[in-house]
Amino acid sequence: MSKPRIGIYGLTSCAGDQLVLLNCEDELLDVLSAVDLRSFVMATSQNPEGELDVAFVEGAVTQDSDLELLRDVRTRSKLLIAIGTCAVWGGIPYLSGRGVPISQHVKVDYSLPGCPIEKKQLLSALSSLIHGDLPLKLPYPVCLECTIRENSCLLQAGEICCGPLTAGGCGARCPSHNRPCLGCRGPSLDPNYQAATKILAKHGYDVEDVHRKLALFSGTNSSKEGRQVG
Amino acid sequence: MKTVVLPRENLEPFLGRIARGHDLIVPKKTGNDVVFDYYQEGCQIALEYRRTLLPPKKFFLPPEEVLFRYKKGQGFTEPEPEVGRRVFFGLHPCDIHALKRLDYVFLEGYVDTYYRRRRERTLIIGLSCLPDDKCFCHSMGTDLVSDGFDLFFTDLGEVYLVEVGSTSGNDLVLTHRDLVSEVVDEAILKEYKTFISTRSDLFVQTLDTSGLSKILTLEWESPFWEKVAQDCLACGRCSMSCPTCYCFSIYDQVNLDSISGERSRSWTSCLYKDYALVAGGHNFRPSRGARLRQRLMHKHKDFFEQQGVSACVGCGRCQANCPAGIDFCQVLTSLRGDISESAVG
Amino acid sequence: MSQLLAKTENPYRPVRAKIVDLRDLTPETRLFQVKLVDPKAARDFDYRPGQFCQISALGTGEAPISISSSPTRPGLLEFCIRRVGRTTSALHRLNPNDEVGIRGPYGNGFPVDYMEGKDVLIVAGGVGLAPVRSLLLYILDNRDQFRSVTLLYGARSLEDMLFREELKTLERHPDLNILLTLDSGDTRLWPFRTGLVTSLFEEITVAPKTVAAVCVPPVAYKFVTKGLLDKGISGEDIFMSLERKMHCGIGKCGCCAVGSKYCCQDGPVFTYWDALNLPDMI
Numbered sequence: 001m002s003k004p005r006i007g008i009y010g011l012t013s014c015a016g017d018q019l020v021l022l023n024c025e026d027e028l029l030d031v032l033s034a035v036d037l038r039s040f041v042m043a044t045s046q047n048p049e050g051e052l053d054v055a056f057v058e059g060a061v062t063q064d065s066d067l068e069l070l071r072d073v074r075t076r077s078k079l080l081i082a083i084g085t086c087a088v089w090g091g092i093p094y095l096s097g098r099g100v101p102i103s104q105h106v107k108v109d110y111s112l113p114g115c116p117i118e119k120k121q122l123l124s125a126l127s128s129l130i131h132g133d134l135p136l137k138l139p140y141p142v143c144l145e146c147t148i149r150e151n152s153c154l155l156q157a158g159e160i161c162c163g164p165l166t167a168g169g170c171g172a173r174c175p176s177h178n179r180p181c182l183g184c185r186g187p188s189l190d191p192n193y194q195a196a197t198k199i200l201a202k203h204g205y206d207v208e209d210v211h212r213k214l215a216l217f218s219g220t221n222s223s224k225e226g227r228q229v230g
Numbered sequence: 231m232k233t234v235v236l237p238r239e240n241l242e243p244f245l246g247r248i249a250r251g252h253d254l255i256v257p258k259k260t261g262n263d264v265v266f267d268y269y270q271e272g273c274q275i276a277l278e279y280r281r282t283l284l285p286p287k288k289f290f291l292p293p294e295e296v297l298f299r300y301k302k303g304q305g306f307t308e309p310e311p312e313v314g315r316r317v318f319f320g321l322h323p324c325d326i327h328a329l330k331r332l333d334y335v336f337l338e339g340y341v342d343t344y345y346r347r348r349r350e351r352t353l354i355i356g357l358s359c360l361p362d363d364k365c366f367c368h369s370m371g372t373d374l375v376s377d378g379f380d381l382f383f384t385d386l387g388e389v390y391l392v393e394v395g396s397t398s399g400n401d402l403v404l405t406h407r408d409l410v411s412e413v414v415d416e417a418i419l420k421e422y423k424t425f426i427s428t429r430s431d432l433f434v435q436t437l438d439t440s441g442l443s444k445i446l447t448l449e450w451e452s453p454f455w456e457k458v459a460q461d462c463l464a465c466g467r468c469s470m471s472c473p474t475c476y477c478f479s480i481y482d483q484v485n486l487d488s489i490s491g492e493r494s495r496s497w498t499s500c501l502y503k504d505y506a507l508v509a510g511g512h513n514f515r516p517s518r519g520a521r522l523r524q525r526l527m528h529k530h531k532d533f534f535e536q537q538g539v540s541a542c543v544g545c546g547r548c549q550a551n552c553p554a555g556i557d558f559c560q561v562l563t564s565l566r567g568d569i570s571e572s573a574v575g
Numbered sequence: 576m577s578q579l580l581a582k583t584e585n586p587y588r589p590v591r592a593k594i595v596d597l598r599d600l601t602p603e604t605r606l607f608q609v610k611l612v613d614p615k616a617a618r619d620f621d622y623r624p625g626q627f628c629q630i631s632a633l634g635t636g637e638a639p640i641s642i643s644s645s646p647t648r649p650g651l652l653e654f655c656i657r658r659v660g661r662t663t664s665a666l667h668r669l670n671p672n673d674e675v676g677i678r679g680p681y682g683n684g685f686p687v688d689y690m691e692g693k694d695v696l697i698v699a700g701g702v703g704l705a706p707v708r709s710l711l712l713y714i715l716d717n718r719d720q721f722r723s724v725t726l727l728y729g730a731r732s733l734e735d736m737l738f739r740e741e742l743k744t745l746e747r748h749p750d751l752n753i754l755l756t757l758d759s760g761d762t763r764l765w766p767f768r769t770g771l772v773t774s775l776f777e778e779i780t781v782a783p784k785t786v787a788a789v790c791v792p793p794v795a796y797k798f799v800t801k802g803l804l805d806k807g808i809s810g811e812d813i814f815m816s817l818e819r820k821m822h823c824g825i826g827k828c829g830c831c832a833v834g835s836k837y838c839c840q841d842g843p844v845f846t847y848w849d850a851l852n853l854p855d856m857i
């Protein structure tokens with residue numbers, strides 16, 4: 001089996017997700033020996049790397065050069081994987097009205113959300129891709145891992161916790177430190193914004209306030225759906 | 231059943247000694263919560279706890295476990311099983327009943343060897359409890375237990391009345407006979423009777439289960455399911471915390487070398503949208519209402535039809551922990567027509 | 576029926592099997608011929624038409640797949656696998672001599688003993704031919720045990736029809752009545768008709784003691800069973816092989832539940848009568 005040709009690209013972003021890979025000290029050598037890494041810098045739209053099996057794209061499209069790079073990468077890659085909440089959902093750039101998720105411009109084969117992405121998920125996705133599979137999708141919200149860790153529920157206690165609306169996989173990092181989930185991983189498979197809004201309204205929150213909070217990371221969906229109640 | 235008496239002051243020494251020879255699991259205080267966890271010297275055992283968030287099932291069907299490791303050309307190998315005796319102290323009657331329900335699932339038909347090994351290496355010591363406003367075990371017939379434990383401790387203040395449920399339990403008692411007394415006198419009997427009647431007076435929550443499975447069958451099409459489900463976050467907290475929810479999914483993860491990897495299983499919930507979704511996009515339970523209905527149907531109808539008992543043991547965890555405040559007893563009661571549907575939620 | 580594993584052994588453990596041969600049946604569906612690596616297991620492996628196995632693509636996952644071969648032809652096991660997702664795609668990447676894992680056989684299968692002495696009507700759509708092919712071959716190999724045998728099979732197009740060549744040969748079999756239809760396409764292609772599989776019902780007469788075996792896509796059961804009932808077949812004699820999400824295949828994981836039944840254990844073959852009693856079955 002020949003090694004898969006891989007490229008990693010950043011659009012407008014903090015490069016935090018690329019850093020996650022660099023921080024996989026223990027596994028980095030294994031990764032590098034298992035793949036044919038063609039690009040790992042903010043590349044220009046020239047394509048010295050040629051055809052790719054898998055392209056990882058981080059960040060959101062905020063300027064023409066982003067779009068140019070994205071389209072170029074797409075035409076050269078068999079699979080395109082969006083990494084990080086900015087690429088997957090628009091994230092912070094989307095909120096400021098400047099960015100959109102890359103799936104609005106090109107076909108995305110798989111999304112790895114997170115701000116930044118989880119190391120464990122990145123490595124398991126890489127392993128699957130090297131093996132020739134699309135990575136597994138995690139179908140559950142943050143609450144699953146939160147409950148398994150036996151955290152008492154912050155939403156129940158009247159805090160704005162986005163756990164039930166947010167894609168799991170982070171090990172419920174924030175609620176496990178007694179901080180409400182901010183939704184940094186973007187929407188879960190089946191987010192029920194109306195139900196969440198109703199609960200928080202019962203706890204005395206202002207509905208508009210709740211929407212703003214819920215829209216922080218997963219802006220694309222929550223503002224739309226949530227507003228139907230508001 | 232053989233019955234002995236353990237003076238209250240002897241409980242700590244009794245457990246302390248057991249911990250020396252076994253892995254001991256106890257209800258442990260952590261902050262404001264109580265969780266089942268391995269005993270450590272000096273840890274705080276909660277003797278009067280109401281309910282843990284996660285039930286005992288986590289020690290028999292862990293939230294996540296590796297079933298096999300595989301390597302190309304070598305097939306599948308099981309991870310080394312855990313060995314040694316465990317003693318699980320402090321299960322309330324509902325949780326003991328719940329384990330018996332899980333036994334139906336995992337030990338009948340094909341035997342789930344992972345579950346069986348953990349079950350076989352674990353002695354169960356039950357502990358009496360007092361209900362809060364969420365408990366409805368008395369409605370489910372699970373407020374008392376007569377089997378499914380090795381020892382059962384009833385807290386009578388000064389002493390524990392100890393029922394001996396098995397030869398292993400008897401061995402424990404005999405090994406520590408210096409801590410127990412074989413004399414169960416009139417006074418103790420009287421206290422036990424008082425305890426039983428006081429306890430049964432304390433129940434607030436009730437569920438009328440007569441004909442419930444049939445009523446549910448007839449209410450299959452009720453629009454009420456969708457109405458209740460509008461409030462459901464599909465968070466899965468009810469399933470994770472339920473002592474008899476056992477659904478799991480199996481998945482593989484390959485290693486970076488592409489020739490080895492693991493097959494694992496982990497808890498899942500029928501409330502999740504992908505639960506009945508098959509390749510090609512057909513979802514056998516496409517709506518939230520259909521998924522919520524599945525949870526209640528399985529507890530109170532399907533399992534009942536399979537095993538002659540409900541899968542719900544009335545522990546109250548699901549409704550105590552639902553962030554949306556969905557009260558399953560109220561939902562069922564209103565489906566019975568005993569309270570109005572608009573009173574729910 | 577002999578299981579691969581004794582009850583005391585780990586029921587989740589797949590045994591090793593080697594791919595002997597691969598053949599493309601349609602652009603998405605490939606026939607896998609496999610042989611268990613352990614010769615004794617290969618000899619002892621017995622099953623009933625309509626049962627399925629959990630097939631592992633090492634490193635990717637497991638998928639429930641019907642056995643398409645017949646127990647009357649022991650040695651090799653055949654599976655028709657359609658490429659639709661992760662595991663099935665990984666299986667399609669394999670070559671002859673590569674290994675897969677196999678557990679099973681699971682489920683109840685078709686009640687072949689009950690079908691003996693009766694007229695048998697088989698209705699299949701698309702990849703649904705996979706489990707009923709096992710039944711068809713089984714009946715052929717025990718032809719004198721059954722009365723008339725009819726197969727109605729529909730596919731989207733000629734390209735999507737499984738076992739085209741085999742069916743063309745069988746079509747000429749004197750003791751079989753085979754009617755094939757395509758949803759659309761060239762009607763001049765003998766022996767194919769056009770229209771949905773239900774349209775074939777007009778062309779057949781159904782004898783009083785007829786049992787039906789059905790495997791069609793989930794959405795089609797309602798129409799097919801209605802057609803069969805209209806033809807006078809009793810609900811108890813309509814046997815449907817149903818699909819559900821499956822993980823364990825052995826009645827533990829809960830995800831294939833249909834009311835109080837598990838599709839993996841109590842099914843995948845259910846009668847129309849079962850479906851009347853279990854809401855949402857079809």
Ligand SMILES: Cc1cc2nc3c(=O)[nH]c(=O)nc-3n(C[C@H](O)[C@H](O)[C@H](O)COP(=O)(O)OP(=O)(O)OC[C@H]3O[C@@H](n4cnc5c(N)ncnc54)[C@H](O)[C@@H]3O)c2cc1C
Pocket residue numbers: 507508509510627636637638639640641642654655656657658659660661662663664702705706817818819820821822843
């Ligand atoms: C009793 C039975 C017999 C079957 N026989 C055949 C056959 O002969 N040929 C054939 O091509 N297909 C058959 N299928 C369907 C086949 O199992 C699915 O297409 C396959 O599981 C999809 O897996 P995947 O990983 O490729 O898809 P993904 O969508 O990536 O699925 C991921 C996981 O979901 C589960 N899953 C998804 N879809 C199904 C499904 N339809 N049924 C059960 N589990 C599912 C599996 O556990 C799978 O590993 C049968 C299904 C059942 C229940």
Ligand code: SF4
Pocket residue numbers: 142143146147151152153154155156161162163164172175180181465467553
């Ligand atoms: S604290 Fe937040 S993440 Fe945890 S269970 Fe409650 S709502 Fe879900």
Ligand code: SF4
Pocket residue numbers: 468471472473474475529541542543544545546547548549
């Ligand atoms: S359904 Fe609710 S009350 Fe019943 S056993 Fe499960 S968690 Fe306890």
Ligand code: SF4
Pocket residue numbers: 461462463464465466467468469501548551552553554555556
């Ligand atoms: S705990 Fe409540 S909100 Fe969460 S899935 Fe269960 S019923 Fe729905």
Ligand code: FES
Pocket residue numbers: 820821822823824825826827828829830831832837838839840
């Ligand atoms: S597939 Fe697990 S119970 Fe049927």
